[in-house]
Amino acid sequence: MHELSIAKSIVETLTRELAAEPGRVLVVRLDVGRLSGVVPEALRFAWDVACGRSRLEGAGLEIREIPVTVHCERCEADRELPGIDRLRCPVCNEPTPIIVAGRELQIRDVEMSVGKPNP
Numbered sequence: 001m002h003e004l005s006i007a008k009s010i011v012e013t014l015t016r017e018l019a020a021e022p023g024r025v026l027v028v029r030l031d032v033g034r035l036s037g038v039v040p041e042a043l044r045f046a047w048d049v050a051c052g053r054s055r056l057e058g059a060g061l062e063i064r065e066i067p068v069t070v071h072c073e074r075c076e077a078d079r080e081l082p083g084i085d086r087l088r089c090p091v092c093n094e095p096t097p098i099i100v101a102g103r104e105l106q107i108r109d110v111e112m113s114v115g116k117p118n119p
C-alpha cells in the first residue's frame, strides 16, 4: 500500500527532526496536492498504523487538500481547476501544461504538547 509507506516516511522524518524536542506530538498537518498521487482517505487509514510504537503514537493527522492551479498564458493568470481530469484554463479553455500548485506532499505544521515526551 503506497500510502502506508508515505505515512511511515513522514513518521520517520518527524521522529528524526523532533528528536531534541520535549513534548508529545498532538497533531501533524499535511498539505496534499490533488496531483500528488496520494489518496487522503488511504493516508488517514494508514496513519495510525505508521505511528504505532513510535514517538508519534496517538498523534492526529489533518490533511489539507491543495487544489490544482495552472498558469494560463492566454489569460496571463493563475487559475484554480475544479478537478484534475483536464489541464485547461477554466476561463478561456486554453490547454496548459504549467502547473503552479497541486503536486505538494509536505508537512505544513506540527502541534506539540508542552511537557513530557511520549513514554
Ligand SMILES: [Zn+2]
Pocket: 072, 073, 074, 075, 076, 089, 090, 091, 092, 093, 094
Ligand atoms: Zn485562460
